[in-house]
Amino acid sequence: MVQLRDVVEDFQKLQLDDTFRFSCHPDMACFNGCCRDLNQYLTPYDILRLKNRLKLSSQQFLDQFTECHTGPRSGLPVVSLKMLKDENLNCPFVSPAGCTVYEDRPGSCRTYPLGRMAVRKPGRPSCREFYILIREAHCLGFTQPRQWTVRQWKKDQQLDTYNEMNDLMLDVLSLKRSGQKKLSTEENALFYTACYDLDRFRDLTLEKRLWECAAVQKEMAEAIREDDVALLRFAIEWIKRSLFGETF
Ligand code: SF4
Ligand code: SF4
Structure with missing residues (x-):
């Protein structure tokens, strides 16, 4: 394309x-x-x-x-x-x-x-x-x-x-470019799930309590149970931190 x-x-x-x-x-x-x-x-x-x-x-x-x-x-x-x-x-x-x-x-x-x-x-x-x-x-x-x-x-x-x-994804692409990091097959699968397969990412988040490692606010942790937009915002933050090593 x-x-x-x-x-x-x-x-x-x-x-x-x-x-x-x-x-x-x-x-x-x-x-x-x-x-x-x-x-x-x-x-x-x-x-x-x-x-x-x-x-x-x-x-x-x-x-x-x-x-x-x-x-x-x-x-x-x-x-x-x-x-x-x-x-x-x-x-x-x-x-x-x-x-x-x-x-x-x-x-x-x-x-x-x-x-x-x-x-x-x-x-x-x-x-x-x-x-x-x-x-x-x-x-x-x-x-x-x-x-x-x-x-x-x-x-x-x-x-x-x-x-x-x-535009939230611009930060992810910028981190990817600056770090030159190549994701493993497993990390690529996690990236796909977090970005695109949001309902499955919600299950993963709740099962593994992913918000704890991403240090999100309590209100955000509550919101991602029900609110897809809040979940996607969290997913992108999680990608930046967990897959590309951004520190907050
Ligand atoms: S955008 Fe509208 S005007 Fe343009 S090709 Fe499509 S239908 Fe026709
Ligand atoms: S999603 Fe709607 S506007 Fe877009 S290409 Fe398909 S039919 Fe056309």
């Missing part, structure tokens, strides 16, 4: 108040044309939202809808959405009426026609971000008159929550 960072130089960079013209609706000739034959990588937060939307356990969701690969740069497990084996290689969630998981669709679907790049220096609370416009020939959305700023698009698509959760 071509990574965003590999093609970014070919695209116009947009700042928050830059504008673009775009809209997408069911009357367009291209409607649903973009929801097929995709290399759709899923973040841990995408999976959390989708498995809860579909009322599946994380393991059921992963088994039914995803494939696991090794990230070409990071060497870490990454997960992609498995397209259907029909003639169009459709996304499993597309229907004639559009996206059936619309309110919980992955962050990259929400961000399109923009792509987002974010970098964060270790220890810094906020990241530097910029956007690019991904102008694809088959997409007629660019012929529409509606004008947006990037800021307006982010708000309309409720991107802040997705971006905040996805």
